[in-house]
Amino acid sequence: MSYTDSELLCVMAARQLRDDQTVFAGVGLPLLAVALAQKTHAPHLTMVVEGGVIGAEVVPGRLPISTNEMRLAHRALMLPPITDIFLLAQRGLIDVGFIGGAQIDQYGNINTSVIGPYERPKVRLPGSGGANDIASLCSEVTIVTLHERRRFVPRVDFITSPGGLSGPGARQAAGLHFGRVARVITHLGLFGFDPASGRLRLDALHPGRTVEMVREQTGFEVLLAPEIGTTAPPTETELAILRRLDAERRFL
Amino acid sequence: MSIRPADFIEARRRRAAKPKGARDKRLEAAEAVRLVRDGDVIAIGGCCFSRTPMLLLRELLRQGRTGLTLVRNLMATEPEPFLVAGAVHTLITSWMGPGLPWGLSRVLRHYVESGQVRFEEWSHLGLGLRFRAGAMGVPFLPTLTMLGSDLMGVGGAKTMACPFTGETVALVPALFPDVALLHVHRADPLGNCQIDGYVHMDPDIAAAATTVLVTAEELISEEDTRRHPERTVIPGLLVDAVVEAPFGAYPGECYGLYETDFGFYDAYAARLAAKGLDGVREFMDEYIYGPATHAEYLARFDPAVLARQQQYARELVGGEPL
Numbered sequence: 001m002s003y004t005d006s007e008l009l010c011v012m013a014a015r016q017l018r019d020d021q022t023v024f025a026g027v028g029l030p031l032l033a034v035a036l037a038q039k040t041h042a043p044h045l046t047m048v049v050e051g052g053v054i055g056a057e058v059v060p061g062r063l064p065i066s067t068n069e070m071r072l073a074h075r076a077l078m079l080p081p082i083t084d085i086f087l088l089a090q091r092g093l094i095d096v097g098f099i100g101g102a103q104i105d106q107y108g109n110i111n112t113s114v115i116g117p118y119e120r121p122k123v124r125l126p127g128s129g130g131a132n133d134i135a136s137l138c139s140e141v142t143i144v145t146l147h148e149r150r151r152f153v154p155r156v157d158f159i160t161s162p163g164g165l166s167g168p169g170a171r172q173a174a175g176l177h178f179g180r181v182a183r184v185i186t187h188l189g190l191f192g193f194d195p196a197s198g199r200l201r202l203d204a205l206h207p208g209r210t211v212e213m214v215r216e217q218t219g220f221e222v223l224l225a226p227e228i229g230t231t232a233p234p235t236e237t238e239l240a241i242l243r244r245l246d247a248e249r250r251f252l
Numbered sequence: 253m254s255i256r257p258a259d260f261i262e263a264r265r266r267r268a269a270k271p272k273g274a275r276d277k278r279l280e281a282a283e284a285v286r287l288v289r290d291g292d293v294i295a296i297g298g299c300c301f302s303r304t305p306m307l308l309l310r311e312l313l314r315q316g317r318t319g320l321t322l323v324r325n326l327m328a329t330e331p332e333p334f335l336v337a338g339a340v341h342t343l344i345t346s347w348m349g350p351g352l353p354w355g356l357s358r359v360l361r362h363y364v365e366s367g368q369v370r371f372e373e374w375s376h377l378g379l380g381l382r383f384r385a386g387a388m389g390v391p392f393l394p395t396l397t398m399l400g401s402d403l404m405g406v407g408g409a410k411t412m413a414c415p416f417t418g419e420t421v422a423l424v425p426a427l428f429p430d431v432a433l434l435h436v437h438r439a440d441p442l443g444n445c446q447i448d449g450y451v452h453m454d455p456d457i458a459a460a461a462t463t464v465l466v467t468a469e470e471l472i473s474e475e476d477t478r479r480h481p482e483r484t485v486i487p488g489l490l491v492d493a494v495v496e497a498p499f500g501a502y503p504g505e506c507y508g509l510y511e512t513d514f515g516f517y518d519a520y521a522a523r524l525a526a527k528g529l530d531g532v533r534e535f536m537d538e539y540i541y542g543p544a545t546h547a548e549y550l551a552r553f554d555p556a557v558l559a560r561q562q563q564y565a566r567e568l569v570g571g572e573p574l
Contacts, residue, residue: 027352028352050376051299051300051302051450051452052450052451052452059568059574062568062574065301065351065352065353065514066299066300066301066302066326066328066351066352067300067326068299068300068301068302068326068450068452069300069301069302069505069511069512070302070449070505070507070508070511070565070568070569071511071568073449073450073507073568073569074568074569074574075571075573079449079450079451081451081452081453081455081456082299082325082376082380082452082453083377083380083381083383083384083453083456086376086377086380086397087377090377090395090396090397113373113402113403118402118406119367120365120367121364121365122365123356123361123365124356124360124361124364124365124371125356126347126348126349126356126357127345127346127347127348127371127373128346128347128373128374128375128376128403129326129346129347129376130346130375130376130377131375132375132376132378132397132398132401132403133375133376133377133378133397133398136375136396136397136398136399136400136401137377137396137397158402159400159401159402159403160401160402160403161401162399162400162401165400170400171400174399174400174420175396175399175400175411175419175420175421175422176396176399176400177396177419178396250353251352
């Protein structure tokens with residue numbers, strides 16, 4: 001069964017979600033991952049979107065490109081003001097958040113603001129949007145991204161969204177008591193963070209991927225779990241659901 | 253002079269000094285926009301592609317206002333003509349981009365990377381709470397977001413030890429825009445506004461600003477408002493001007509009425525890719541400086557496309573499964 005890297009990312013992200021959770025999803029792959037989870041193992045999952053949607057239902061062929069458009073309001077449960085949707089996360093109502101990033105460092109910090117200095121950047125990126133809030137306020141965050149050396153840098157140029165900051169204890173010291181970046185899902189494997197050092201650790205490889213590939217595409221030393229697992233490949237059912245959701249292949 | 257962040261005393265003084273009479277506030281767009289001065293801090297309602305007050309933004313450019321600061325929680329392409337026109341020195345936002353399929357904003361990159369325009373970045377909630385603090389008339393609000401990140405250092409947020417628990421909290425300063433530009437579904441002559449679907453941050457923005465200009469898809473009567481006061485989400489006493497503007501957010505969306513014309517944004521992106529900033533100038537001549545009235549602007553769009561976008565919107569709301 002052949003599949004694209006984006007399809008693999010969606011399937012692996014969907015499998016991380018558990019039934020009965022609430023999840024803060026951005027548009028694109030995270031949204032597809034949540035919809036896939038709802039249609040497979042997690043029918044009681046509630047999707048929350050930062051534009052102000054609780055209980056969004058994704059319509060095949062009408063995938064949204066922003067977090068606050070009518071396509072996301074279709075058959076939703078509530079459309080709260082944007083500030084209030086984030087306050088639900090601050091109150092502790094959102095279990096999982098999905099984010100991506102232009103740069104990710106070994107502590108799971110994310111940069112979507114600037115490459116280079118803030119005032120005169122080499123590249124001005126779009127900015128945080130709700131990513132910082134998701135990383136600060138959800139109980140747990142999963143980073144979903146393609147695995148490329150230019151993204152996986154030793155230190156991000158700018159911490160837009162906090163991962164582990166400078167390592168164990170740093171989030172608490174900054175006042176971030178509740179959340180954490182729990183894992184990173186890339187098209188090469190699944191990663192967690194070493195509890196002692198707070199640094200990125202390879203936990204499992206996707207079928208056909210190797211530790212060498214991970215090392216080649218990572219700009220810092222990746223720790224290895226004592227036993228590195230192998231993920232089960234996407235099933236026909238999972239791929240069929242995804243391809244029906246995004247028949248135009250806007251994101252897959 | 254615009255109100256400094258957190259200056260709740262000056263903000264209240266200016267608001268309290270304004271006439272609040274329940275009077276007929278209907279104006280033409282050009283008259284309404286004359287209430288904006290060079291150098292103003294302008295908050296834009298809606299969010300990204302949704303309920304962007306396009307008519308008021310076009311009119312601002314047509315009247316040649318300069319030295320502006322634009323504030324919006326998520327910005328799409330609507331600030332780009334302001335950057336190209338040299339009308340703006342600062343953008344305050346959490347995010348700006350042409351939309352997921354179109355990558356980064358080349359226009360934003362050009363002006364910020366060259367140092368011509370300052371980009372003041374907040375988290376989405378951080379900016380939302382700045383509006384809310386403004387709406388509440390208090391100098392700041394505490395929050396648990398942004399802590400530990402580099403966003404704390406670029407926009408003026410501070411931390412303090414909570415006086416009750418001793419825990420570290422972030423503080424965001426109230427934002428008091430000089431002017432709010434909003435597009436709503438319905439408004440009566442007194443300025444009472446109804447919004448269907450997403451309200452985004454509009455009620456907070458209206459209450460935080462000193463002057464509020466509103467365009468409405470439909471003008472309703474005071475009697476209509478009185479029949480359904482539960483539908484009023486922005487009270488007329490906050491509003492300075494009401495302008496009738498069907499399709500006033502087009503080519504973006506207005507909930508339940510018309511969907512974003514993604515084909516238009518595809519074409520805009522293609523023009524930018526081919527011609528760079530000159531592509532934006534071309535767009536401005538055709539859509540902003542060319543049409544003398546809102547009706548002339550709308551005439552530039554294919555009526556069949558407008559009808560299609562209305563049909564899409566009807567399909568999406570109302571709860572019937574698609």
